[in-house]
Amino acid sequence: MKKIVVEVNGKKVSKEIQDHTTLSGLLRDILNLTGTHIGCDTSQCGACVVHVDGKSIKSCTALAADLDGSKITTIEGLASNGKLHPMQEAFKKMHGLQCGFCTPGMVMSAVDLLKNKKNPSDQEIRDWLEGNICRCTGYHNIVAAVKEAASKM
Amino acid sequence: MASLVGSRVERKEDKRFLTGKGRYTSDINIANQTYAIFIRSPHARAKIKKIDTSKALKSSGVVEILTGEHIAQDKIGGLIAGWAIRSEDGSEMKCPANPPLAKDSVNFVGDPVAVVFAETLDEARAAAELVKVDYKVLKAVSNLGEAMNSEAIHDGIDKNLCYDWLLGDRQKTKEAFDKADKIIKLDIVNNRLIPNAMEPRACVIDYNTASEEITCYTTSQNPHLSRLIMSAFGGVAPENKLRVVAPDVGGGFGSKINLYNEEIVCSWASKKIERPIKWVAERTESFLTDTHGRDHITHAELAVTNDGKFLGFKNETIANLGAYARVFGTVTPTYLFGPCATGVYIMPAAYSNVKAVYTNTAPVDAYRGAGRPEATYTIERIVDKAAMELGMDPIEIRMKNFPTEFPFKQTLVHQIDSGDYVAGLNKAKEMADYDGFSTRKKESESKGKLRGIGVTSYFEACGIAPSPVVMMLGCGVGLWESAEVRFNPTGQVTVYTGSHSHGQSHQTTFAQIAADELGVPIENIDVVHGDTDKGTFGMGTYGSRSLTVGGIAIVNACKKIVNKGKRIAAKMLEASPDEVDFKNGEFVVAKSNKKKTIGEVAFASYLPGVRDEVKSPLPEGDEPGLIESSFFDPANFSFPAGSHICEVEIDPETGHVKLDKYTAVDDFGTIVNPLIVEGQVHGGLAQGIGQALYENAQYDDSGQLITASYMDYTMPRADDLPDFNLGFTCTKATTNPLGVKGCGEAGTIAATPTVMNAVINALGGKEISLPATAEKVWKACKEMKKTNAEAA
Numbered sequence: 001m002k003k004i005v006v007e008v009n010g011k012k013v014s015k016e017i018q019d020h021t022t023l024s025g026l027l028r029d030i031l032n033l034t035g036t037h038i039g040c041d042t043s044q045c046g047a048c049v050v051h052v053d054g055k056s057i058k059s060c061t062a063l064a065a066d067l068d069g070s071k072i073t074t075i076e077g078l079a080s081n082g083k084l085h086p087m088q089e090a091f092k093k094m095h096g097l098q099c100g101f102c103t104p105g106m107v108m109s110a111v112d113l114l115k116n117k118k119n120p121s122d123q124e125i126r127d128w129l130e131g132n133i134c135r136c137t138g139y140h141n142i143v144a145a146v147k148e149a150a151s152k153m
Numbered sequence: 154m155a156s157l158v159g160s161r162v163e164r165k166e167d168k169r170f171l172t173g174k175g176r177y178t179s180d181i182n183i184a185n186q187t188y189a190i191f192i193r194s195p196h197a198r199a200k201i202k203k204i205d206t207s208k209a210l211k212s213s214g215v216v217e218i219l220t221g222e223h224i225a226q227d228k229i230g231g232l233i234a235g236w237a238i239r240s241e242d243g244s245e246m247k248c249p250a251n252p253p254l255a256k257d258s259v260n261f262v263g264d265p266v267a268v269v270f271a272e273t274l275d276e277a278r279a280a281a282e283l284v285k286v287d288y289k290v291l292k293a294v295s296n297l298g299e300a301m302n303s304e305a306i307h308d309g310i311d312k313n314l315c316y317d318w319l320l321g322d323r324q325k326t327k328e329a330f331d332k333a334d335k336i337i338k339l340d341i342v343n344n345r346l347i348p349n350a351m352e353p354r355a356c357v358i359d360y361n362t363a364s365e366e367i368t369c370y371t372t373s374q375n376p377h378l379s380r381l382i383m384s385a386f387g388g389v390a391p392e393n394k395l396r397v398v399a400p401d402v403g404g405g406f407g408s409k410i411n412l413y414n415e416e417i418v419c420s421w422a423s424k425k426i427e428r429p430i431k432w433v434a435e436r437t438e439s440f441l442t443d444t445h446g447r448d449h450i451t452h453a454e455l456a457v458t459n460d461g462k463f464l465g466f467k468n469e470t471i472a473n474l475g476a477y478a479r480v481f482g483t484v485t486p487t488y489l490f491g492p493c494a495t496g497v498y499i500m501p502a503a504y505s506n507v508k509a510v511y512t513n514t515a516p517v518d519a520y521r522g523a524g525r526p527e528a529t530y531t532i533e534r535i536v537d538k539a540a541m542e543l544g545m546d547p548i549e550i551r552m553k554n555f556p557t558e559f560p561f562k563q564t565l566v567h568q569i570d571s572g573d574y575v576a577g578l579n580k581a582k583e584m585a586d587y588d589g590f591s592t593r594k595k596e597s598e599s600k601g602k603l604r605g606i607g608v609t610s611y612f613e614a615c616g617i618a619p620s621p622v623v624m625m626l627g628c629g630v631g632l633w634e635s636a637e638v639r640f641n642p643t644g645q646v647t648v649y650t651g652s653h654s655h656g657q658s659h660q661t662t663f664a665q666i667a668a669d670e671l672g673v674p675i676e677n678i679d680v681v682h683g684d685t686d687k688g689t690f691g692m693g694t695y696g697s698r699s700l701t702v703g704g705i706a707i708v709n710a711c712k713k714i715v716n717k718g719k720r721i722a723a724k725m726l727e728a729s730p731d732e733v734d735f736k737n738g739e740f741v742v743a744k745s746n747k748k749k750t751i752g753e754v755a756f757a758s759y760l761p762g763v764r765d766e767v768k769s770p771l772p773e774g775d776e777p778g779l780i781e782s783s784f785f786d787p788a789n790f791s792f793p794a795g796s797h798i799c800e801v802e803i804d805p806e807t808g809h810v811k812l813d814k815y816t817a818v819d820d821f822g823t824i825v826n827p828l829i830v831e832g833q834v835h836g837g838l839a840q841g842i843g844q845a846l847y848e849n850a851q852y853d854d855s856g857q858l859i860t861a862s863y864m865d866y867t868m869p870r871a872d873d874l875p876d877f878n879l880g881f882t883c884t885k886a887t888t889n890p891l892g893v894k895g896c897g898e899a900g901t902i903a904a905t906p907t908v909m910n911a912v913i914n915a916l917g918g919k920e921i922s923l924p925a926t927a928e929k930v931w932k933a934c935k936e937m938k939k940t941n942a943e944a945a
Contacts, residue, residue, distance in 0.1 A: 028180075032182075033173065034173070034176075034177075034179075034180035035172070035173015035174065035175070036173070037177070037351075037352070037403075038179070038353075038433075039351045039352070039353065039436065040436040040862075040863050041435055041436055042436065042862060042863060042864065044862070044863035044864060045351065045436075045863060047351060074173065075171075075172065075173035076172065076173040076174075078172070079172055084168070084171065084172070088171040088172070091167070091171055092163055092164065092167040092168070092171060093163060095163075095164065095828045095829065095831070095832045097167060097170055097171070098404075098656035098657070098658070098832060098836060099350070099351065099352070099401075099402065099403045099404040099655050099656030100166070100167075100169075100170030100171075100175045100401065100403065100656070101175075101177065101350075101351040101352040101403025101404060102351045102403075103170050103171060104173055107171065122876065123872075125871070126871040126872040126874075127871075127872050129870075129871040129872075130870050130871055130872045132871070133351065133863065133868050133870060134351070134871075135349055135350060135351050135404050135406070135836070135839075135840070135868070136351075136404055136656045136832075136836045137832060137835055137836050137839075138835035138836045138837075138838050138839030138840075138869075138874060138877065138900075139835075139839065139870075139871040139874055140835040140874075140876055140877050141831075141832055141835060142871065143871065143876070
């Protein structure tokens with residue numbers, strides 16, 4: 001067991017965790033932040049993407065014990081004061097989601113892309129999102145949503 | 154008020170999904186829950202000699218371990234096939250028992266034999282490692298082509314043959330072939346796919362010791378049907394003591410139609426151990442045990458005249474059922490496949506013969522399109538081959554054989570009510586700039602690349618379906634759908650549907666329909682589904698049926714509401730009901746111009762009397778309240794159709810196939826929400842393209858699934874796909890009041906042959922098997938180069 005202190009969606013959290021607890025395990029099972037999803041357990045599908053210190057990572061393969069002192073943002077922390085983030089708005093407007101399961105990871109990954117590149121091309125969006133699998137949308141409207149968000153941010 | 158049907162309304166469900174507030178089964182936790190881990194067979198075929206749980210039972214945190222023996226002692230029933238198919242000789246199909254936990258034998262890798270319940274997931278996992286199962290391993294039947302000549306897997310099922318089914322007329326087809334100028338032959342393997350909904354299957358069970366009611370939260374496309382099967386066939390509990398809830402479900406694509414072993418076992422066990430149970434599949438468990446799709450070996454022949462008229466078609470198929478026959482397992486390769494075998498064409502004579510066989514692989518069942526993609530792939534590939542052999546243009550040969558008058562009696566079963574196949578193909582041709590292909594091909598060639606163009610025209614029979622027809626064909630239930638529409642006294646509306654959304658957007662589309670019918674703002678309409686305790690029994694969502702069957706039940710229930718509202722309004726407005734018109738949410742008497750809103754009428758319906766300012770005596774014979782239900786059973790299937798065209802560019806040095814342009818023109822009749830329908834097409838295309846270029850479920854000779862992770866099974870990713878160019882034509886369905894046709898499966902049905910026709914076109918007509926991976930294409934390019942060099 002190890003004690004860690006992290007900041008999750010702006011709130012300080014102090015927890016005793018097991019050495020093998022993953023970040024996704026901490027979020028879902030201990031903090032009840034179930035917006036972060038587990039689609040594969042092998043860091044292939046990307047449904048579990050969150051931000052750690054501002055960078056997108058796959059939380060199913062990060063050990064929580066390694067993240068003492070980090071700032072973590074999950075899909076639950078993206079909207080502020082009840083106002084959706086432009087990326088969330090864009091996904092809604094462009095119908096960038098269907099079943100919603102891959103969506104949290106997709107949105108968190110896309111937000112990080114726009115931090116790195118303000119106006120990405122279609123190909124740059126597709127290349128960046130290569131680590132996030134969606135089975136519903138065929139990605140067409142996801143790409144459209146990321147472009148829409150880029151134009152608004 | 155403007156009509157909402159036809160509008161690009163943004164989805165009501167999105168906000169919760171986008172803020173992490175979706176509630177999927179694995180998000181649910183119940184106080185004092187135990188965690189389940191299933192012990193599964195590592196062998197494809199074996200006898201169970203002994204299961205020793207003694208050491209595992211002593212492991213930390215273990216609550217209980219149950220095996221097939223316990224299932225048998227408690228007489229818990231197994232999983233079933235939903236359709237009874239007869240062989241050509243009239244004999245009944247042969248299905249093995251499929252107990253929820255195997256007792257005597259296991260028949261595929263992943264077949265569950267025991268289950269551990271423990272206080273924590275880690276403890277359940279650790280204990281599962283200590284369960285010792287002693288197997289006598291037998292030689293697996295893993296190869297579909299050899300299954301009929303292999304040892305019988307199940308006692309009493311000779312040749313591993315479930316049925317040998319025929320649709321059509323062999324004699325008439327032979328006569329047609331005798332008249333042919335040319336017979337085109339094609340042998341294909343329709344590759345096995347794994348549906349891979351992004352949410353792995355899961356169930357959370359809560360047994361209430363006071364009410365003796367079991368609540369099963371599960372990842373299902375049809376919770377009512379799951380409850381029925383679990384109760385009537387599983388014997389887990391009477392239906393009134395069993396509540397099945399499918400909350401937010403993260404995709405289905407057919408793989409969540411079936412009730413699975415885990416739901417039966419955990420529901421039964423929860424009552425036994427008097428504790429809640431949580432089970433969540435790991436991705437590899439999903440790969441191993443979710444139902445798979447496709448997996449056919451087909452020999453097809455097309456009889457043609459020299460000028461490209463079709464005379465007859467033969468389809469001889471061996472279909473893999475996997476180890477057991479499940480709900481749609483037996484009908485997918487027969488009535489969902491056979492009738493569509495002749496495609497969108499006038500075909501004077503035809504037959505489909507299907508032998509469905511058991512193998513030591515995961516059960517095969519409906520996967521998006523279910524039977525229709527396999528049929529469309531076969532006919533559209535052979536039509537292209539015919540065009541090539543006759544030196545005709547692929548569009549010309551299709552146009553030549555399209556029906557132009559509707560209703561069109563298709564060769565094998567269907568009476569297609571409406572369509573315009575010529576208009577669809579013409580539109581696709583124009584949108585795809587078909588005529589500019591040769592220029593683009595030259596450009597590609599100048600860069601050392603190969604370019605190909607592929608065309609597909611399809612129809613499909615969906616919106617399943619009319620109960621009298623499906624029951625005659627062997628279905629164990631009627632495939633109607635239910636709806637209930639409830640007005641609250643204060644004017645908001647709740648719509649209950651028996652269908653289920655796992656991405657299809659019912660909360661939006663169905664609210665649009667109800668808003669138009671009732672003249673109530675869409676914000677004031679909620680759509681509820683997925684809970685057997687809320688709303689009436691329903692048949693669920695598959696086969697593109699939600700709107701064409703479930704949506705129409707909502708329309709009909711709304712019409713009943715309006716009719717009753719007219720009677721109440723008439724009484725309030727001192728007129729007769731036939732003097733009352735209903736428009737835009739208002740009941741109006743034309744001659745007096747007096748009116749009441751539907752909200753006022755709803756309020757009045759709950760206050761059936763006179764007191765102070767309330768003056769709303771109900772008409773004689775009417776009961777208080779404004780709640781109506783409807784069960785809609787359509788007169789026929791719905792028949793969407795369309796034409797797709799794509800272009801690929803191949804790099805012969807690497808074999809990489811770049812999907813360069815994809816144009817889809819579809820006819821779905823009336824479109825309720827174009828935003829949502831386009832999304833359905835996009836997603837369908839991705840899955841069809843996945844089958845054509847990437848996806849392939851592969852078992853080795855010993856029956857091990859060697860593609861059981863995302864590192865081995867290639868899912869289409871964002872950088873594999875292009876933007877899609879969509880167009881629509883519209884001929885309204887005549888069999889429902891909205892004129893709608895199903896749209897969920899069309900993309901998947903059309904995309905696979907479209908892409909493969911383009912790849913084969915680029916390879917100069919050289920046949921290549923599904924999927925056209927870079928390795929296969931590279932080899933084909935090398936052979937082409939060699940052949941060309943020898944010719945020169």
